[in-house]
Amino acid sequence: MVKxxxxxxxxxxxxxxxxxxxxxxxxxxxxxxRDRPYGHxxxxxxxxxxxxxxxxxxxxxxxxxxxxxxxxxxxxFQHLMxxxxxxxxxxxDVVAVDSLQSKDKKVTAAKETKKRxxxxxxxxxxxxxxxxxxxxxxxxxxxxxLCEIQV
Amino acid sequence: MVAGKKTKKTHESINNRLTLVMKSGxxxxxxxxxxxxxxxxxxxxxxxxxNCPPLRKSKIEYYAMLAKVGVHHFVGNNxxxxxxxxxxxxxxxxxxxxxxxxxxxxTLPGDH
Numbered sequence: 166m167v168k169x170x171x172x173x174x175x176x177x178x179x180x181x182x183x184x185x186x187x188x189x190x191x192x193x194x195x196x197x198x199r200d201r202p203y204g205h206x207x208x209x210x211x212x213x214x215x216x217x218x219x220x221x222x223x224x225x226x227x228x229x230x231x232x233x234x235x236x237x238x239x240x241x242f243q244h245l246m247x248x249x250x251x252x253x254x255x256x257x258d259v260v261a262v263d264s265l266q267s268k269d270k271k272v273t274a275a276k277e278t279k280k281r282x283x284x285x286x287x288x289x290x291x292x293x294x295x296x297x298x299x300x301x302x303x304x305x306x307x308x309x310x311l312c313e314i315q316v
Numbered sequence: 317m318v319a320g321k322k323t324k325k326t327h328e329s330i331n332n333r334l335t336l337v338m339k340s341g342x343x344x345x346x347x348x349x350x351x352x353x354x355x356x357x358x359x360x361x362x363x364x365x366x367n368c369p370p371l372r373k374s375k376i377e378y379y380a381m382l383a384k385v386g387v388h389h390f391v392g393n394n395x396x397x398x399x400x401x402x403x404x405x406x407x408x409x410x411x412x413x414x415x416x417x418x419x420x421x422x423t424l425p426g427d428h
Binding site: 170204242243246 | 352356357381382383
């Protein structure tokens, strides 16, 4: 009986604008806070995945294609699907609770996250995290997820 | 896996044990609460009925795998599981939180 919604866990968002996107838990608030009286967590995720790079591409093109666009968000646990993967990216100093208070703080947090995630992508580790979740025509996000995760 | 008679016997005992939990232990019924307490890792054991939709079943099993909680597939559909809980409605997934009668938790995961 292990608690699995911990920081650095890779997670997939199920609802909202970022549904189907992969994210990492930065901080989790299991008991909830006064504003949000439910279990929720702060996630940092990928808004736009890096595209596929082929050998033919020039250096400029490769750089352009490997860009990652990030987002930072509070999400209810119910709208997350935990996976068995973890992502060891140090995002705690970048993304704090107060970075979602104002718009510019949010933007700076997202930019920093983007930088860290891009670095990680370029090292070639955690490849699963940076691939888009393939959604078949008839499937739901959860169904496709479960197929992907269990593989 | 096992012959008809053997399953009948274990089936009966599971039913008995379930009624004991209903009386003495803590449990929750229903998908939402099952997932919720899986996340809080307050569960000890999960029981899924046989006609739970397969997507839902795999979801619960995946969560349980992450939380390292035992899952037991009840022999019988959700009508039967509801009756076994002593309720007048259908129950397709149920979780046992507190060991009212700790016999259940010890025996069922071993069974599975």
